[in-house]
Amino acid sequence: MKVNYNWLSLWVDINLSPDDLANLLNHLGIEVENIELTSNDAIFTLDITPNRPDLLSIQGISREIAAKTDKNLKKVINYQIPEGARQDKEIELSVTIESVGDCARYVASLIDGIEIGPSPSFISERLEKCGIRSINNVIDITNYVLLEIGQPLHAFDYDRIGNKIIVRRAKNGETIVTLEEEEKVLSNLDLVIADNRKPIAIAGVIGGESSGITEKTKTIVLESAFFKPELIRKTSRRLKLSTESSYRFERKADIGILRTASLYALHLLLKYAKGKSVCSIIDTNTNPELTREVPFSFEKTNRLLGKRVEKEEVNAIFNKLGFRSNGDDTNPKIEIPSYRRDIEIEEDLTEEIGRFIGYDNIPSRFGYSNEHPIIKEERDILPIKRIMTSLGFSEAMNIPFIEPSWVKREGENPIELKNPMWSDKNILRVTLLPGLISNVKRNLNRGEESVALFEVGKVFTREREEEEMVAGILAGNMPINWYESQRPADFYNIKGTIEVLLKELNIGGYQFSECKDPFYITERALSLNLDKSTIGCFGLLCQDICKADIFGFEFNLHKLLSSPKEKIQYLRTYRFPPIKRDLSIVVDEKTPYDRVKNIINSIITHDVKIELIDVYKDPKIGNNKKSLTIRLELYHPAKTLTEEEIKKDMENVIKGLSKLGADLRK
Helix, strand or coil, X not given: CEEEHHHHHCCCCCCCCXXXXXXXXXXXXXEEEEEEECXXXXXXXXXXXXXXXXXXXXXXXXXXXXXXXXCCCCCCCCCCCCHHXXXXXXXXXXXXXXXXXXXXXXXXXXXXXXXXXXXCHHHHHHHHHCCCCCCCHHHHHHHHHHHHHCXXXXXXXXXXXXXXXXXXXXXXXXXXXXXXXXXXXXXXXXEEEECCCCEEEECCCEEEHHHCCCCCCCCEEEEEEEECHHHHHHHHHHHCCCCHHHHHHCCCCCHHHHHHHHHHHHHHHHHHCCCCEECCCEECCCCCXXXXXXXXXXXXXXXXXXCCCCHHHHHHHHHHHCCEEECCXXXXXXXXXXXXXCCCCHHHHHHHHHHHHXXXXXXXXXXXXXXCCCCHHHHHHHHHHHHHHHXXXXXXXXXXXXXXXXXXXXXXXXXXXXXXXXXXXXXXXXCCHHHHHHHHHHHHHCCCCEEEEEEEEEECCCCCCCEEEEEEEEEEECCCECCECCCECCHHHHHHHHHHHHHHCCECCCEEEECCCCCEEEEEEEEEEECCEEEEEEEEECCCCCCCCEEEEEEXXXXXXXXXXXXXXXXXXXXXXXXXXXXXXXXXXXXXXXXXXXXXXXXXXXXXXXXXXXXXXXXHHCCCEEEEEEEEEEECCCCCCCHHXXXXXXXXXXXXXXXXXXXXXX
């Protein structure tokens, strides 16, 4: 929303620079996103929170400034129709509201003798500064009133709509051509303004082309109404129509200002559109509830704020805000005006006091609470979440319901829901993987190149109690590094993730074995074994809902966290540089790298660091064969190793690997 400094100055004396005014508004909770300085004005772009529709106007912002600076408003909107402009003859117009729940109040005014033309310069200039295009004097006046006091208005051409206005729900399939010349198909969830034949406007959103103001318009019907916010919000979203009016109606307009806004607009129409006479004004609810009472306690307020506030100071703030105190002095009831619909409970009043005192003026205090301590199970999970996040994975939280087709494991007896929220998701999940796979599909379909997610949650079966699991998933292209071009994720990325996770959790003594889980493709997956127990699998997932290869893992969280931890070993630092050797061997495709690594470790007599740097497959090296390139870094704590010492170790390694069926790659 945009407001300009000069227009605000007509409402309240502002003895502040634009920057100082922006600072004051920010302290009041009205965020100033931008200030645009012109030769003689300053235009503020404000971000108004949804619970403060009263601030969507010059009048509303001025109220806040006046209350904070202890000033009175210079302007009051309170116009009446002059005697000379009243028309005594019976108005030929009726208003029918089919459901008061949809429209609690509707004010219709008829004014004739209108002359369509350009607006006065002060109106068009203020509209333009606030981002609204000037059209003609009638439409501009309705927009001017909306911006100044916050009530949306709409003008109909009386001669184009007949003498009857009906506020009703649209019929399914009913259509309307809007003022923007777009045809919209309506449903019975939409509220419309209609005549005897058809809709003439989408209530609270936009008018219809068939009832709009033209150059020939002489008589207009002016609408000022209060519509059910939920209806306006849903219609605006469904039809993809967002207007200045719908923005205010869906945040709940002020039901008490409808007649005031109509009279103000009629005053401007008589003056700047040369209107000749005003017929009787139709008001469907002449006694709306304009105020409500909220209980208040000085003792509770002081406790919530953490600061003692004197009654005189509180009463002064309430008076500035237009709140009236009724009842005894200790626990009064505060009367709230209709435009402050955000004040509903005692804590809201306390927030207003804190806002005007200034939260930076309330001394900070150290406090603690153990009302909801982190339980041990949650505390143990935190390191896993931290590790996965550090590896570039984002946490997902999925609903615990899946489709029956995801039950793949033999003997699995899932729990079926008697009254499912979705007909296709009617069983409790037996694994976390389906939800994560759906997440991958959704992200890849929306243009994400790389998806890395993890989830911690429970799975359910009839035979076992609820089990806490941790699962992760990886798909798409890996992030580009300086030393390699872009490539898709592969088995070794997910394997490396598992190894880092185990290392960071200080878990050793683990083994990898063949995976027989139906969720994985056996040839490209492994099981993780800890303490002679299989806790889960990882590798390429077997799925057909996404074209990309998806690599994942799922482990039993309790078994993972309760597995034996390795003693932390502090490695020595070496004064002398290592000797590096690369070894390329050809082995059977099913031979795991861990077996190769363990053999090398058992043979080398010096301190060594072993790293797999390349895996290569090609028919030229043999069917069902793969080439592993392994880098060895050999150290000695007291000297630099000689070539003879290295040569002896390498010969022994080659002999040891030959027992595994490994050959040097030629």
